[in-house]
Amino acid sequence: MNKTVYKNLFKPLKLNELRLKNRITMAPLFLGYALEGGKVSALMLYHYKLMAQGGAALIVVENASITPAGSGSTRTLRCDHNRYLPDLEKLAATIKDQKARAALQINHAGRFAHVVEPVAPSAVDTFGRTPRELTRREIVSIQKQFANAALRAKKAGFDLVELHGGTGYLLAQFVSPRTNQRIDDYGGSLENRLRFPLEILKRVKDTVGDFPVGYRFLADEWLPDGLGPQESVVLARELEENGITYISAMGGTYESFFLPEVIKKSSKPGYMVSLAAAVKKHVSVPVIAAGRISTPARAESILKAKKADLIGLARVLWVDPQWPQKARRGQERAITKCSPKCDACLQLVMKGKPAYCPRWSKEKRQAYRSLFR
Numbered sequence: 106m107n108k109t110v111y112k113n114l115f116k117p118l119k120l121n122e123l124r125l126k127n128r129i130t131m132a133p134l135f136l137g138y139a140l141e142g143g144k145v146s147a148l149m150l151y152h153y154k155l156m157a158q159g160g161a162a163l164i165v166v167e168n169a170s171i172t173p174a175g176s177g178s179t180r181t182l183r184c185d186h187n188r189y190l191p192d193l194e195k196l197a198a199t200i201k202d203q204k205a206r207a208a209l210q211i212n213h214a215g216r217f218a219h220v221v222e223p224v225a226p227s228a229v230d231t232f233g234r235t236p237r238e239l240t241r242r243e244i245v246s247i248q249k250q251f252a253n254a255a256l257r258a259k260k261a262g263f264d265l266v267e268l269h270g271g272t273g274y275l276l277a278q279f280v281s282p283r284t285n286q287r288i289d290d291y292g293g294s295l296e297n298r299l300r301f302p303l304e305i306l307k308r309v310k311d312t313v314g315d316f317p318v319g320y321r322f323l324a325d326e327w328l329p330d331g332l333g334p335q336e337s338v339v340l341a342r343e344l345e346e347n348g349i350t351y352i353s354a355m356g357g358t359y360e361s362f363f364l365p366e367v368i369k370k371s372s373k374p375g376y377m378v379s380l381a382a383a384v385k386k387h388v389s390v391p392v393i394a395a396g397r398i399s400t401p402a403r404a405e406s407i408l409k410a411k412k413a414d415l416i417g418l419a420r421v422l423w424v425d426p427q428w429p430q431k432a433r434r435g436q437e438r439a440i441t442k443c444s445p446k447c448d449a450c451l452q453l454v455m456k457g458k459p460a461y462c463p464r465w466s467k468e469k470r471q472a473y474r475s476l477f478r
Contacts (some may be wrong), residue, residue, distance in 0.1 A: 143183030273358025
């Protein structure tokens, strides 16, 4: 039987001057693998080595905090001080040694931070806690922290950095009409709500020079009074005009992920592809589509229809790191698939335990557990 050839999926692409060997990327995925305090663990190095070995062109390391005050958990990676540089260097080298490009996603969790006093654009209730509204001075300080963290990513040897503007974290909180109720020039009109992430992008680019900067992009909060595509595409255009390298589109926040209609939506293959397609209509920079793109055939069809330029695999790649190699060999049926009915990994992460997949072999689960501490 002839092997299936996915011509678009394995076509190279340039991000600025950075060549990607194919269109497969690992989308950032928090699994709780960092050590307490945010340092790189042996498990994290092992995990990212496996992710890069499989043949994806770009591996995006998840959610590194730019400040302790913006960290989402005690096991969230940190890049807020130079003392984290040696570990970050090991992490970048581990990925690049497998012939993949390495990116570091940097973030401030804002109202979702795991701290005594979280901060946000406005004092909007967050699961029974109300964050403190940021002062103008603090806004400038956070912008500098993003720039410093981006520079550390560059110094550590990563090929690019990604600003986390998704999942309802701080950058998205400023853009959302639901969570930004400020009355100064950082709130109110859409132009004002876009000011914070655009100023961060400018400060980052001024600091890192021609180093590529991507953006994890919240296209739709999936909430009645939240951010939707009509406004978010305006941000996409502004990001492009201000030099963003790529836009990685996603939908939903912690306040919508567990709504019955969103749970139903997210169980369907390619459930976020329409968001990437909506963004792509308004920009010329590469757009990444994600959201249960479980088969190479589906990934190929997305690229062929020009709904996106790159494919983002998160749990799909984590469940089966060999997905890219199996796709290249035309062995689609041999891919181990993530079940939409299973949330074992999420339940483990929520309990502060290392995530593992029930579909892994016993030996692989034991290997992951042996490296966790």
